[in-house]
Amino acid sequence: MKVFRAIIRAFLAAPLAAWLVCLCTAAAAQTPAPAQRISITIVDENGAVVPDAQITIQESDKPALRLSADFSGHAAYSIAAPSPYSIRVTKPGFYESVTQEADPLARDIRIVLTHEQMLVQQVDVSASSAEIDTQEVSDKLTLALPEIINIPYATSRDIRNLLPYFPGVVQDQYGQIHIAGSETWATLDLLDNFDIRSPISGQLAMRFSADAVRSIDQETTRYPVQYGRSTGGVLAFFTGMGDNKFRFNATDFLPSFHDANGIRFDKVVPRVTFTGPVVRDRAWFFDGMEFEYDNIYIRELPEGENTNQLARGSNLFRVQFNATPRNIINTGLLFNDYHSPYDGIGSLTPRSSTTHTDILAWLPYIRDQHTFHNGALLDLGLGITRFRTGYEPHTGPPYALTPELSQGSYFETLTSSSQRVEANALFYFPPLHWLGRHDLQAGLDLDRIGYDEAYQRDPVNYLREDRTLLRQSTFPAYEPFTRHNVESGLYVQDRWTPRTGLLFEPGLRVDFDEIISSPVVSPRLAVVYSPKRAVNTTKISAGVGIYYEHTQLEYLARALAGTRYDTYYAADGITPTTPPLPTTFTYNDESLKEAHALNWSIGIEHRLPHAIYVKANYIQKEVSHEFTYVNQQSPALSGNYVLTNRREDDDSLVSIEARHSFSGNYTLFGAYTHSLAHTNAAIDYFPSISYLGPQQSGPLSWDTPNRVLSWGWLPFYVPWFKKNWDFVYTFDWHTGFPFTSINANREVVGAANGQRFPNYKSFSPGLEWRFHFRGMYLGLRGILENINNSGNYATVNNVLDSPQYGQFTEPSGRALTARIRLIQSKK
Template sequence: MKVFGEEASWTARRRWMSLLLIVGLGWAMAGESEGRAALQVGRIKGKVIAVTADRREPLAGVLVVLSGEFLPGKVAQTISDDDGSYSFSDLPPGDYVLSVEVEGFERFAQKIMLPLGAIVEVPIELKPKAVREAVTITAGEDELRRVESNIPAQLGAPLLRNAPLVNEKFQDALPLLPGVVRGPDGLLNVKGARAAQSGILVSSINATDPVTGQAAVELPIEAVETIQVYSNPYSAEFGKFTGAVTAIETRAGTNEWKYLLTNFVPRLRKRAGTIMGIESATPRFALSGPLARDRLFFFQGLEYRFVRTRIPSLPDLQNDTRLESFDSFSRFDAALTSAHRLTLIVSVFPQKLDFVNLNTFNPMATTPNFHQRGWFVAVHEQAAFSNGSLLQSSFSLKDFDADIYGNSPPPFRITPNGNAGGWFNRQHRESRRYEWAEVYHLPTFSWGGQHAFKIGSHVAVNTFTGLDRSDPVHILRADGTLAQLEIFLGEGRLQRRNTEVTFYGQDKWTVHPRLTLDWGLRYDRDGIAGENNLAPRVGFVLLPFADPRTIVRGGVGLFYDKVPLNVGAFEQYQTMQVTRFGPDGRTITDGPRVFSNIVEGGSLRTPRSTAWSVQVDRELTRRVLVRFGYEERRSRRDFILEPTRLPTGESALVLSNRGRSRYREFQILTRLRLQERHELFLAYVRSRAEGDLNAFSAYIGNFHNPIIRPNEYSRLPFDAPNRVLLWGDVRLPFDLLLSPVVDWRDGFPFSLVDEEQNFVGPRNRGGRFPRFFSLDLQITKGVTIPFFGKKYRTRLGVKIFNVTNHWNPRDVQNNIHSPAFGTFYNSVPRTFRGKFEIEF
């Protein structure tokens, strides 16, 4: 593809060579460890038995689930045979959780410690719910959590499937977690951090955009097994963020073939009282199963999306954003030998998003389009050795290219009542990331307690080339006269490379059955900053009483962020020339003034944060758990931009590490287990997010901001001091499933500006949006449909968003010289969506 007359720099030949290199490395590692790892595997087996007052009966056809850190996808499944027998073979030593859920019986869950090469027999005795009071269940998952110093907020596949998600994407589910909000710019802010300060991992692979540092991956929701959000992970294996990290585990195939078809009925577009084409078509298909039983497993998820999203405050036929995308996720898991596993992942996610940031003040002509071409390939290899150790290796290649351009000719005009003209900035980017990681788990040993030690290394090479050019920007007063003219000078030809190196050591030290310590040290070196950074961390888990229903956990750690490539290329961007005019719009009062792009001190440093937390969990009854938690994070060396007058009299736009931010959060969470497999969560969060507002990512990224004023320290744009959140699902009679989500929070802050776009008063102190409230529901019913002599399970239902039709505006007129000053706009009304899926 040619953009601005330039050929794309990555040729097809290099892409094929990269792919062959990955596959070759994977098989080379396979051959190397095959002979060394033949004797150390184990087995877990037993029978599934229904136990009543007077009899014991084997149960056939029961799904038995085994979860563990070293399994492909961290989970394995099997079906009990005619005499109730089940078996899991070729298991490396370690901790596992065995679980079974059968309708009408108590849930069974048990933690198992599998020694080296052992065969462990675990009978699964299921007792009817009618004798609940007499049953003692070992909650294996909870037992594992009693040794973890930092428990991530987690979303599993059932919740992703059952929750009312507006676009049915994994990103839609993240705001269901306390401390995660979607900010006024549409980006996700996790635990008070800007989007670029957080990390995202997909099957342990870095899935951020190397250029902007923001999340850059799309997955069919069926490909997601779990989503875990760590706000302060005290394990040294996590790095390259100062906010939080989201870890996505993808789904692996099993020995049972499964198919899922959903969203295959398009939604019609109704505008101006009539049907005008398609509003949404989002079919999804998933397929998984064994290509070779017990040896080679396959999962494939496919999704096509065509979605028009209406902006209520704009006229019909001029108020739709448009999204078209195709997401493909493929995963192959191979058991090469009894102790050697290999996983290949291929993900492709091109996307076209037109009329971005369409809102009350930005009509279609002024908005940009964002088209991206993203894909990644990853190979994971895992080998167990006869001494009880384990080696995990991975190699990945991620490619993310993007084009941003406008919908009408320049210039871009900013007025008190809204914007006009064509989007001013055009970008073409090509970026690539190569990653290689090794993690070695040493055999557990005893010395003052039990130790589980691991060491790891990580090398990443990031490259970026592109063009970034801008057209003139006019700032107009209320009477239409020109107040400021911005012209951009230079070629805007960008190129940057960065090599990142990491080493770490981490020890889980069980000092006492009621006290576990996590301590580790991480070393990072970033090629752009050129610093050697050491990040010590320590966490603890304490069971203060003999009763294991109370758990205290916490810790403290130092975290170093990544340096995005666009930060490293700052001095290559076009420079801005600003001219200011008097009231007549013609007389020059200042300028033309050229703001040169300068890095303060000639070099950059790596942003860092110090975070600590403490949390108390108390299980009041078998149905009710209460959690109290407090956490605090202070970030330093954040990248900020400051328009500055130099001692020489010249002007400059200075990039520095002077930025700071701070986040504090107190949380109360209650989990109510109404039924087996069905829970409700209620959380209250009191928080405060503040920091320097001229963050680099707020001005230079996918969508540039042409108005740069002096920096201030204040509330961050996504600060919401009070929030109440309820979510979960409830099983009703007649195979009905109800999934409610209630979200109430304070409105986001905003600033006041005058007709020349100067801030009036302190920034983000001009007021807040009205309090946000939304009740969303999804209710579905299971239906069996006969077809050609077979019966297929389907679920039919409806999703209702904003059931109460509460006024939740997203736009505000904050210009004091506009006649509409102080008016709020653009609330999404009550909305209905159908739900139809077939599983066979």
């Protein structure tokens, strides 16, 4: 396998570097395109360029000419005769634009595509229909505004709960997102092209209103070198912006209730967006605010130990200012506040063993986009992501872990802050014509990450079933620690179209890291082919590349958390049978390497009769040199755990999707995925509370080999209902998640992740009624979530020493939820 990787790297890197150097030299010497050609520019309603729009030119008695706008929203073409012709421009997430009588003498044409709006104040436009984009080489799938509004995902106030409705995306029982079998921190999460992952854990930790999101892009393979330092894929959130009309939207001001030992108040999650002009035709603002109050009730816990009142909120404020028609400045501020007095409560964690948790996070950012007269575009961005996290336990007896549940006051107090300062620059060259068309781009990324943490830890007691003491862990005091890292990356990429229906996308990226000081090179190559007789109806894509990971700082933080001493006791729970056994976590910068993945894939898209689009993908991803701690005294349970690069993951995904859009923007979607996520390091060791035992291979805890997914919305044509009713639904079935069996000492028993939860299955149908009230057009929706009343458990007792071993708890159950939203307000 190492030889195969080396061959792939050499095969890709040297030819790609030579290719890109030749193209840069040719770009400097190119001559302008002939004057008789017609140039078209695609912009949105605020003057920002719209890349990759699909353009259809139709002359009388001529076959239709299909084009794609480049990175800077430009395209060029020649007409055969000086007579009027039509231009149709489409892109998902925008209303289509149709020009019936274009002037054949015009040499520069500017077309405005208007974003789809949540507040529909015009009915004489049509949303862009789904089409095969022959200029897209990745497996990109977009959930645009219609999907965000209409898919009735569970608890539809957290945008993260919508993400599992991408095939290949799995949300584990802790709410974390995994793409094509990857760790959650291996996915690059972007908000308006800024990294919003936690600087330490790498998780998607920033929250923002679902109503603030205009579209979500998910890419798993063949994604461009612009996206670096991620082996798992990309999730890109794009938020809204105002225009020359003041618009107001409000959603979910009504509280929800659920049946849990009686009808109980569940939560209230009001969301408000307000947009409009600051200076008409020059500057606009967008503000999206949400607030959530949850009354969490755990039916398995006794009264007085089973509730939590959680409050959180977020606000995203954005302003776009067009300094000139060619220079656009976007600035924004995202703010998060989270307060949970009994954080972590669950069927195995009573309220007394939780923590009082507060989290503040914010992201100010600015982006400047300048378009040059020759079609080149420069994009500059600067953002600062900062998290402040603190939790403290409640007063009570010492913390203990029994075979059934935890008890006593939690053992740890934490104060932490982390920050990421990121700057990026991306330059799109004007198109180069040399053996076809070349769209070249080059960029630079710079990040500085810093964090500091302070822990205070009390003893942890491990009890037998008879409640005698089995083991006690103690943690000597230590000084707070700080750490930082600087990351930088350079990349260049070409999109070469030698002829219609054939596209090559070679790219080369070089990354530098302060902790792992050796530079790493990521060559990638992808190709798209459409048969001449089936252009825009059939597309075959394939690609191979090396994808490097960022340095996962959470692993390094474990080595700075001090020493743990474990003392074991006889059956009486009083007599020590061992002296305090030390356990330490250490690492050496010079011995570490950067994890990387060899990702190769092939996909096909085809348009069937009646505008049914089908897509199939196969992805194979082999991840090497991942971080994992190895006990140097194994098979002993205590000892020195050293950070190494010995972990290797093997992920594969086969997906088949079908989609059909009806008139009126109604949609049906269905998919089947076969996914495997395996590793040679299924046990993750921690310096505080951790599973113990020799390392093993096995599935990862989110491995879901089989999944069937479907969603959609349709007109509800029933005689006694009027036409302003819609039927909506989601259906999800997948293999249950794996879990590991342990004993009371938290030693792994049997195969790691050798057991599984029951299969997950949920069908959630609903109806939405649209009606007028006092000049407002409103939508009232009711959803029967999990109408089949499948258990869909979140927790299991995995301690073999407990008589409750294998008992699954915290089922999702059946629920009735409602939503009311403003569709249109009085003009």
